[in-house]
Amino acid sequence: MLKRYLLAPGPTPVPPEALLAMAMPIIHHRSPDFLPVLESAKKGLQWLYQTENDVLIICSTGTGGMVGAVNNFFSPGDKALVVNAGNFGERWTKICAGYNLDVKEIKIDWGYTVKPEEVEKALRDDPSIKGVFVQASETSTGVYHDIRALASIVKKYEDTILVVDAISALVAHDLKMDDWGIDVMIGGSQKGLMLPPGLAFIGVSEKAWAFAGKATSPKFYFNFQKERESLAKNQTSFTSPVSLIIGLNESLKILRAEGLENAFRRHEELANATREAAKALGLEMFTRESPSNAVTALEAPTGMDGQEIYKNLRVKYGITAAGGQGQAKGKIFRIAHLGYAGTFDVITAIAGVEMVLKGMGHPLELGTGVAVAQKLLMV
Amino acid sequence: MLKRYLLAPGPTPVPPEALLAMAMPIIHHRSPDFLPVLESAKKGLQWLYQTENDVLIICSTGTGGMVGAVNNFFSPGDKALVVNAGNFGERWTKICAGYNLDVKEIKIDWGYTVKPEEVEKALRDDPSIKGVFVQASETSTGVYHDIRALASIVKKYEDTILVVDAISALVAHDLKMDDWGIDVMIGGSQKGLMLPPGLAFIGVSEKAWAFAGKATSPKFYFNFQKERESLAKNQTSFTSPVSLIIGLNESLKILRAEGLENAFRRHEELANATREAAKALGLEMFTRESPSNAVTALEAPTGMDGQEIYKNLRVKYGITAAGGQGQAKGKIFRIAHLGYAGTFDVITAIAGVEMVLKGMGHPLELGTGVAVAQKLLMV
Numbered sequence: 001m002l003k004r005y006l007l008a009p010g011p012t013p014v015p016p017e018a019l020l021a022m023a024m025p026i027i028h029h030r031s032p033d034f035l036p037v038l039e040s041a042k043k044g045l046q047w048l049y050q051t052e053n054d055v056l057i058i059c060s061t062g063t064g065g066m067v068g069a070v071n072n073f074f075s076p077g078d079k080a081l082v083v084n085a086g087n088f089g090e091r092w093t094k095i096c097a098g099y100n101l102d103v104k105e106i107k108i109d110w111g112y113t114v115k116p117e118e119v120e121k122a123l124r125d126d127p128s129i130k131g132v133f134v135q136a137s138e139t140s141t142g143v144y145h146d147i148r149a150l151a152s153i154v155k156k157y158e159d160t161i162l163v164v165d166a167i168s169a170l171v172a173h174d175l176k177m178d179d180w181g182i183d184v185m186i187g188g189s190q191k192g193l194m195l196p197p198g199l200a201f202i203g204v205s206e207k208a209w210a211f212a213g214k215a216t217s218p219k220f221y222f223n224f225q226k227e228r229e230s231l232a233k234n235q236t237s238f239t240s241p242v243s244l245i246i247g248l249n250e251s252l253k254i255l256r257a258e259g260l261e262n263a264f265r266r267h268e269e270l271a272n273a274t275r276e277a278a279k280a281l282g283l284e285m286f287t288r289e290s291p292s293n294a295v296t297a298l299e300a301p302t303g304m305d306g307q308e309i310y311k312n313l314r315v316k317y318g319i320t321a322a323g324g325q326g327q328a329k330g331k332i333f334r335i336a337h338l339g340y341a342g343t344f345d346v347i348t349a350i351a352g353v354e355m356v357l358k359g360m361g362h363p364l365e366l367g368t369g370v371a372v373a374q375k376l377l378m379v
Numbered sequence: 380m381l382k383r384y385l386l387a388p389g390p391t392p393v394p395p396e397a398l399l400a401m402a403m404p405i406i407h408h409r410s411p412d413f414l415p416v417l418e419s420a421k422k423g424l425q426w427l428y429q430t431e432n433d434v435l436i437i438c439s440t441g442t443g444g445m446v447g448a449v450n451n452f453f454s455p456g457d458k459a460l461v462v463n464a465g466n467f468g469e470r471w472t473k474i475c476a477g478y479n480l481d482v483k484e485i486k487i488d489w490g491y492t493v494k495p496e497e498v499e500k501a502l503r504d505d506p507s508i509k510g511v512f513v514q515a516s517e518t519s520t521g522v523y524h525d526i527r528a529l530a531s532i533v534k535k536y537e538d539t540i541l542v543v544d545a546i547s548a549l550v551a552h553d554l555k556m557d558d559w560g561i562d563v564m565i566g567g568s569q570k571g572l573m574l575p576p577g578l579a580f581i582g583v584s585e586k587a588w589a590f591a592g593k594a595t596s597p598k599f600y601f602n603f604q605k606e607r608e609s610l611a612k613n614q615t616s617f618t619s620p621v622s623l624i625i626g627l628n629e630s631l632k633i634l635r636a637e638g639l640e641n642a643f644r645r646h647e648e649l650a651n652a653t654r655e656a657a658k659a660l661g662l663e664m665f666t667r668e669s670p671s672n673a674v675t676a677l678e679a680p681t682g683m684d685g686q687e688i689y690k691n692l693r694v695k696y697g698i699t700a701a702g703g704q705g706q707a708k709g710k711i712f713r714i715a716h717l718g719y720a721g722t723f724d725v726i727t728a729i730a731g732v733e734m735v736l737k738g739m740g741h742p743l744e745l746g747t748g749v750a751v752a753q754k755l756l757m758v
Contacts, residue, residue: 023399026385029390196621
């Protein structure tokens with residue numbers, strides 16, 4: 001028996017309360033039994049999104065939410081400014097281009113974040129840009145973009161909205177949708193919300209809803225205006241993924257008991273401990289600035305293959321972390337501290353990394369990183 | 380305590396084996412752990428679909444699969460022939476029209492099926508029709524269209540494919556995809572496959588894949604060709620709904636143990652017993668011909684409201700059946716015998732209907748229908 005530990009940046013472990021609730025017998029999505037379930041989920045998501053506006057619930061992965069955002073708020077030919085700082089920024093470009101938007105990219109070297117001034121300049125140069133697309137946490141590189149600063153810039157442009165992929169940032173970072181003025185914010189179930197994959201969430205500002213009224217492309221499954229009407233009746237337009245929404249209420253209950261600020265702080269502390277422990281082992285952060293609280297991206301020591309480290313963690317020790325994506329493949333490995341994560345997930349990760357690296361011939365003293373994490377996480 | 384019984388045409392009850400398997404800790408969709416899981420699901424679906432071609436697995440409701448089928452195999456301006464015999468036929472029209480196909484409808488009175496000759500005539504009159512869209516089981520009226528006959532007609536037209544919404548028919552009816560020549564067949568998890576909502580399945584013939592190569596509309600989330608490439612590697616393009624796919628393997632295991640023919644026969648016998656019992660109670664079938672094995676649609680006795688019958692079943696007896704949809708709302712109520720269903724689901728349904736109708740003042744002898752169902756289901 002090799003005991004398993006899931007430390008990947010999604011899907012993430014699901015707490016037993018949610019697993020068991022989802023194992024309850026199915027209820028019907030159009031029966032009165034389900035209305036309070038959806039109403040509670042809806043209110044919980046507004047709390048989590050820090051918004052009074054609608055947060056739609058769609059049956060799809062997070063990517064479905066991204067596609068829906070492009071298709072519901074924009075039309076072919078509309079100008080899109082994409083912050084492309086990694087694999088998921090790249091995805092914004094592919095979706096926008098695929099739906100025939102006129103895409104301009106701000107391309108950022110992997111490991112770095114966008115400078116808000118760059119977005120400001122792009123908008124000043126061309127105020128006809130309709131949408132600014134960005135990740136909050138770019139999972140492939142482990143950076144967190146300064147969403148607050150970006151929102152304060154985009155807010156000044158009447159005909160521009162800010163579309164944030166917050167899929168891996170939700171719960172790990174404070175994202176004040178209404179206060180900051182984020183227009184569209186996309187989440188997914190299998191990250192900080194500690195649920196199985198299957199739900200996308202889309203928060204929508206009033207400013208963005210006005211855009212939706214003008215979007216011309218065909219839409220049927222991801223039809224946000226229809227979903228908004230359904231949501232007002234505590235329903236979804238098509239068959240509700242009832243089990244996942246029941247699980248969502250359990251996750252939200254756990255998070256409400258913890259408190260939003262505490263949840264953000266927990267992620268920050270776990271991420272910080274992971275980074276400091278890695279540093280103590282002489283590892284380089286792949287993330288050069290503004291590290292995300294969701295995932296830590298570390299460079300493989302010189303001469304070592306990041307995929308090999310990932311593989312050894314899994315095969316030798318039962319730890320499923322993550323390797324690199326795209327241009328970072330082989331160069332890095334990534335450890336998540338996201339969702340249902342606590343102190344001893346970090347200890348496990350760092351201890352496992354030490355043992356794998358030592359096994360691969362990297363000179364280090366076992367326990368060095370662990371001790372640093374222990375010190376930082378002691379209460 | 381009011382014990383609950385779910386007898387709606389989707390979502391349907393989930394067997395405990397699947398519920399428990401889905402409550403197991405999450406595994407990562409890109410880890411080698413998951414590859415055999417998806418491979419097994421893939422093979423099981425081919426067995427269920429009676430096809431050697433690909434059966435794609437997408438994270439969405441069945442409607443997502445329908446939208447994907449329209450968008451992946453057709454382009455704006457393409458001619459579509461839609462069999463509209465109810466609420467879901469209507470949905471084909473809405474999707475096709477929404478994606479700017481040139482839609483011609485064969486409109487059928489609710490409760491009746493399409494005559495294959497009508498489709499034959501339409502294709503003879505206009506062989507440039509690219510797609511024929513139909514439901515196998517039209518859940519709103521309880522009819523089963525003669526898919527075998529339709530396939531044998533469409534097969535003769537090189538430039539036409541048959542797209543079948545088999546969402547509620549799958550497992551309840553024998554649908555020989557390869558033998559009959561069905562080109563695109565869409566299923567969903569929450570019906571005969573007795574899983575929570577969240578998965579759409581799309582079987583695709585070689586003939587249909589050639590159509591996919593020519594479709595011009597933007598697609599990203601429902602990109603069937605990409606999903607085909609992913610499936611060849613035992614993956615899905617985006618985060619796999621790992622829990623549901625694990626549950627799918629459990630459902631498929633149960634069905635394999637039962638055998639396909641036996642599963643079809645079980646549904647047929649349950650449906651038949653429900654109909655005969657209803658007849659013994661003097662109830663009229665809303666379905667005038669070719670009743671589906673998935674759901675029985677019954678007219679409310681004269682002067683009674685079908686929604687009231689549905690409501691009394693639920694409120695007084697804890698039975699969630701279904702009312703009517705669209706133009707049938709108020710006129711009918713529906714009882715499903717779909718998926719994880721057996722003899723005593725029929726007995727429960729009929730006994731409950733008897734008690735509700737008697738309570739509403741309808742003259743009947745309690746037990747009359749039940750006895751008929753008992754007689755038919757004795758072994």
